[in-house]
Amino acid sequence: MSAEHSTALTATPSAWAPLRVVAFRSLWLALLASNIGTWMQTVGAQWLLVEQSGSDTLVAVVQTASTLPIVLFALASGALADTLDRRRLLIAVQSFLFGVGVLLTVLTLAGQMPATLLLTLTFALGAGQALTAPAWQAIIPELVPRSQLASASALGAISMNLARAVGPAVAGVLIARTGAGVVFGLNALTFAAFTLVLWRWRPPVAGTAQAPERFAAAVRAGGRYVRHSPVVRRILLRAAFFLVPGSALWALLPLVASRRLGLGSGGYGVLLGAVGVGAVAGALLLPRLRARWSVNRLLLVAGVVFAVVLAVLALARSEVAVVAALLPAGVGWVMVLSSVNAAMQLFLPNWVRARGLAVYQMIFAGAQAAGALVWGALSDAYGLVAAHLAAAVVMAAGVLTLRWWPLRDTTGLNREPASYWPEPHLELDPDDHDGPVLVTASYAVGPAREEEFVEAMEAVRRSRLRTGAVRWGLFRDGEEPSRFVEVYLVPSWDEHRRQHAGRLTGADQEAEERARALADGPPDVSHLLSAR
Known part of the structure; x- marks a missing residue:
């Protein structure tokens, strides 16, 4: 039996089943609003730099500034999510993000937002998101049954990509009429809304049979688990092979919109919205595709589609052609990332889930941050056409590696906790911290x-x-x-x-x-x- 058939068997009949759980539905809607605000923030920051600067690299670095914190803080944030009360952690982080959003709004409306300060505050927002993602992903098993985890993961992809469809379009209209400051203010309000929903949510009281791990030990344990898990390492490798070249689309799209197509912020929002619409369609099609294709064939098809899209973006000169290319790009994007994210969710045991997902987020963000910097610098030196074609070649090369490094089939692996060792009976009474x-x-x-x-x-x-x-x-x-x-x-x-x-x-x-x-x-x- 192939891996995708196993996934299909463990999934619920309806992709919407987790939304019937009141707590999950409320938090999912709050996160959707926050994701929409994040995309509005990204468009606002990129467009503000397009107007202030003629540097391709500087525009592309907005993505680097927002994703680099995940690389730096992901494993630590995963350890915090595995050792602290996740609800209280999320409330504290969202409150911090609200404060940063208010500061960003006030300074932008006052006309006191130079490029360096904008990138600094974007980095601060990225740090908050780095602390949010592992904690949110780790509480999902507390909200829905394990049989619905695959559907909950798909709904997470729908949330992100619905936000990608709506956020940029709304931001484009608002920037054209009121400026980027209003967009930043709306993003700050989404953090306040998420905080309120978290405050009202009361999770069931967990058992206290075992004390939380110490922070430093928890970080080391998470790193050891990933280092010695071939399945997890292969999932991370496949994600990186797709994300590094795929980041060229997000990093260079504002330049395609403004420089090649002559579009304003509204037109840029339409282009990003096209990717989001394609991604939502891909998330809805994914269960049927998984039933017919192996997971590695899904990755193959998605990679080929994305490589073709990057080549089209290098050569297309009309808005219609670019929009037509961005729709399948969204489908390919969600096919890959939903597949690898679901594989991580289902494989990782409960005790290290947040830390494992934090490492995945680190690869996700690091690949995009590094890729955005490389493709922006390449565009500065050789032009948009060369940068897009180079990314298409790298994507195609990554697809070819599926022959040697496919995702591993974990069908039949029992991931449930098992306590089968006899309790040691010692004459000595060691302290918990005694060792080695x-x-x-x-x-x-x-x-x-x-x-x-x-x-x-x-x-x-x-x-x-x-x-x-x-x-x-x-x-x-x-x-x-x-x-x-x-x-x-x-x-x-x-x-x-x-x-x-x-x-x-x-x-x-x-x-x-x-x-x-x-x-x-x-x-x-x-x-x-x-x-x-």
Whole structure:
């Protein structure tokens, strides 16, 4: 069975099912309003710089300023979302964003908004968004059943792309009539509205069986999980291969609108709206496409479509041709990003979900930030045509890599939490922060099963490193060749206790049982505590 068929089986019959949950619907609508305001803010900032400056790079850097904070703060924000009360964190962040939005509005209306200050405040707004995304994504499983996670992810894509369709069009009209200051003010109001909805939402009280992780330890644990998870790394790679060249569309579109087509802010809003309309259509078509195509074929088709669109943007000289090209660009954009986002949501276990999604957001934003800077500089040096054609070539090259680096099929992997290790009974009473802890497990393996056992322990190695170990090794006793000793080092007793309860999944259990079945009886396990 292919990965997309597995996704289809786990999805609800209706793509709109999560909206029947009152809490999810209220927060989704508030986030939609905030996303619309964000796109209005982006258009306002870009158009203000188009009017103030003739630099292609400076206009493109608006996207860099808004996405770079996600690269810098994503993993930390994911750790905060996994360790703090997510509702209170979101309320604090939205209040901060409201304050920045008010400052941006007042200074712009007063005519005191130079390019450097505009980019600085855009960076501050991006920092707030970096703190918002992991917390919001992580509370979705608290709002809807797991069977509706795929539909909730698709609704997130619809929200973002509906905002892309509406926000730029509204911003274009307002900028033409009232100026960018009013647009910035409306964006600030959306933050206030989101804060109000969060304030009224009362999530169910969670159990308190386990204390939150310490912040620094949580950051390190999130990084270890991603580093030792081949599935997550492959998802991130596929996202980067699409986003770096795809960012050329967003970075250079205001220059295509103003310089090549001679459009004002309203016309630029129409172009961005065309991408948004295509993206909404793509989100609605995606369930049917997933039922017919493999996820890798979806990525292939979307990449080819986007490469063709970039080539058309390099050569087209009429507004009609550009709009016609931007509609399928929106479809391709949402096909790729909804697929990889859903894959992350469904694969990541609960304990590290926010941190894993934060790394995804970091790649998402970093690829766009770096790409925007590169394509803007290339356009400054060689012109819009060369920049778009270069991006199309890079996109096509990325599509070709699907042959060697496709998304991995995770069909049948059990991602539910599993607590199957026996509780250790120690004569000593270590403190949670004591460490490091050296765990050894001694296996007796017959000669006929030695090679197969060593191979099976490779999956165990990845499990140990994902869930807390910083070092792992498998050794053979020189005096007793049938005895194999697994050794792994965990930073603290608290980290090891979390391996016992909360971090392991059904897939980890299956990997360990597969290795243990090749040994003669259960292993002899010891916990060695640091003597210092």
